[in-house]
Amino acid sequence: MTIFRYTLIRSFGNKTNLLFLTLFPVICIFLPQGEPWPPLPYGYQYFGIVMLFVGIRLATLIIEDRVNGVVKRLAIAPISYLHYLSGHLLAYAVIMVLQCVIVVYGGVAIGRELAQPHLLLLLYVSYSFVALAIALAWVSIFRSKDTAFLVYMSLIFFMSILGGLIIPLEMFPDLLKRLAVLMPTYWLERGLDWLVYGERMADYWIVQGVLWLYTILFVTIGSFKKLY
Numbered sequence: 001m002t003i004f005r006y007t008l009i010r011s012f013g014n015k016t017n018l019l020f021l022t023l024f025p026v027i028c029i030f031l032p033q034g035e036p037w038p039p040l041p042y043g044y045q046y047f048g049i050v051m052l053f054v055g056i057r058l059a060t061l062i063i064e065d066r067v068n069g070v071v072k073r074l075a076i077a078p079i080s081y082l083h084y085l086s087g088h089l090l091a092y093a094v095i096m097v098l099q100c101v102i103v104v105y106g107g108v109a110i111g112r113e114l115a116q117p118h119l120l121l122l123l124y125v126s127y128s129f130v131a132l133a134i135a136l137a138w139v140s141i142f143r144s145k146d147t148a149f150l151v152y153m154s155l156i157f158f159m160s161i162l163g164g165l166i167i168p169l170e171m172f173p174d175l176l177k178r179l180a181v182l183m184p185t186y187w188l189e190r191g192l193d194w195l196v197y198g199e200r201m202a203d204y205w206i207v208q209g210v211l212w213l214y215t216i217l218f219v220t221i222g223s224f225k226k227l228y
Contacts, residue, residue, distance in 0.1 A: 011061065016057070021057075025099045039197065040196065041113075049160045052185075055150070056149055057140075089132065089136070093129065098132070105117065105121075109213045120192075122222045123204075123207070130218070131184075133215045135208045159184070163188070163189055190205040191208075191211075
């Protein structure tokens with residue numbers, strides 16, 4: 001069994017993971033539309049928060065391997081650390097992309113008013129990679145799965161508020177608005193806003209570019225330090 005297949009099976013082997021991977025994304029499809037904020041139905045705003053939780057739930061499996069000595073044994077196994085890490089990341093990415101497809105086209109199927117669903121899917125996919133990359137960098141710091149998850153919950157709450165996923169950015173003072181630009185959640189919110197109100201296609205690709213820069217940065221940080 002390849003690392004990719006094994007990781008997929010493990011990802012669904014925990015009841016809490018099943019909630020994050022299946023039930024919560026489906027619930028997002030059915031949440032109502034806000035007036036006048038957010039620009040899309042609430043579920044499509046809050047799905048950005050769900051993806052942050054999914055990213056850390058999946059990435060903490062790597063901590064389990066480190067605690068159990070699996071990663072350390074790679075030094076004498078015919079599998080390289082790069083092969084191990086890429087197999088995990090590929091499995092996590094497939095799971096998160098499938099979630100994005102279900103949320104977007106599930107909404108289309110039941111008649112939700114989603115502006116430009118194909119571009120919305122691309123936005124979600126890019127953001128899901130950011131969420132996974134941040135989680136990878138985060139678990140490289142901690143040696144306890146529970147500690148990593150609990151502390152990260154506070155970080156998710158902070159990023160979600162400051163990035164405008166919970167509270168409209170217009171309500172923030174100027175200083176917080178400037179700080180919000182540093183949050184990946186800000187760029188997701190900006191992309192969602194563009195899908196409804198945007199005119200210049202270049203603005204959408206700027207958002208995409210920033211999200212991919214975050215992905216590259218955090219994957220580099222998370223993979224630079226071997227997790228044992």
